[in-house]
Amino acid sequence: MGSVEDFAGQVAIVTGGGTGLGKSIALELGSRGASVVIASRNEEHLIAAAKDIEAKGAEVLTVSCDVREAQQVEELVKKTINSFGKVDVLVNNAAGNFIVPAEKLTPNGWNAVVGIVLNGSWYCSSMAGQEMIKQGSGCILNIIATYAWTGAPGVVHSASAKAGVLAMTRTLAAEWGRYGIRVNALAPGVMATSGASKNLMFDSEKAQEMLRAQIPLRRLTTPEEIAKLAAFLCSNEASYITGDVVTADGGRWLADKGFLELYDLQAAGR
C-alpha cells in the first residue's frame, strides 16, 4: 500500500500524535514524506515522539494543545500555517476514555470525554477545514470505535461522542466534497496501547485472552497495522473514498460473543 514518498510535500496534523495510535500514524505519514504536526496536552509525549519521527527524516512541529479549547485549536492551525504554509491532512485521533457504569457517570466525566472527542474533532475539523477550503483540497480522518454504532457497556460518554463524530464525518463529506476535501472515519479494533489498556482495563494477559476469544481473527491489532490503513485513507490511492467508515477490528463487531462461543464449541466437536 502506498509508495515510499507518497506524502512528499504534504502537511499533516495528528492530534494525540505523541502516543499510541496517533504516534504510529504520525510516524507512518512522516516516513512517507509528510511534514507532521503533532498536538496534545503533554509536551513530554510530544518531544519524545518528535525525536522518533525526525529519525525517519520528517520535519516535525510539536504544538501543546488541549483540543477541548477552541482558541488553542485556532493557535494550532495558525502555527501549522506559519511553519508549513498549508494543511493537507488532519487526523482527529485525540481521545480520553474510562469505564464507568452510566448511572455513575458525572457531568464532569461526560464533559471531559465528549469535550475531547466530539468538540475537539469539530474544532480541529472546522479550523483546519477552513484552510483546506481555501486550498481547494484536503483530507480529514476521524478515529472512532465500533461502539459508535454497536454501543457497549461502560462507555456511554465515549460511544455517544464517537457516534457524533461519525455523523460529523458523513455530514462534512457531503458539504465539503465540492471543495476537494475528503472526510472519512476509521474504527480500529482493540490495540493494547498504554492509554487504552489501562483506562479500559485490558492490561492483563487474562483480559487480552478473553478479548482474543471474541475476535474472529483471534488477535488484537497494533497501532502500526492501523497506521498503514490510516495512511492509505489519507493518500491519493483513496482519492474517491469519502464519507465512509472503514472498520479494522478483526471482525469483532460482527461476532456475537455467545454465538461465537457456541460455534467454537460445535466446531471443536466436528
Ligand code: NAP
Ligand atoms: P492513547 O495513547 O491514550 O491516545 C490518546 C491521545 O489523546 C494521547 O496522545 C493524549 O495525549 C491525547 N489527548 C487526550 N486528551 C487530549 C486533549 N484534551 N487535547 C489534546 N490531546 C489529547 O490511546 P490510543 O489507544 O492510541 O487511542 C487513539 C485513538 O484510537 C483514540 O481516538 C481511541 O478512541 C481510538 N481507539 C482505540 C482503541 C484501542 O483499543 N486502543 C480502539 C478503538 C479506537 P496527551 O496526554 O499528551 O494530551
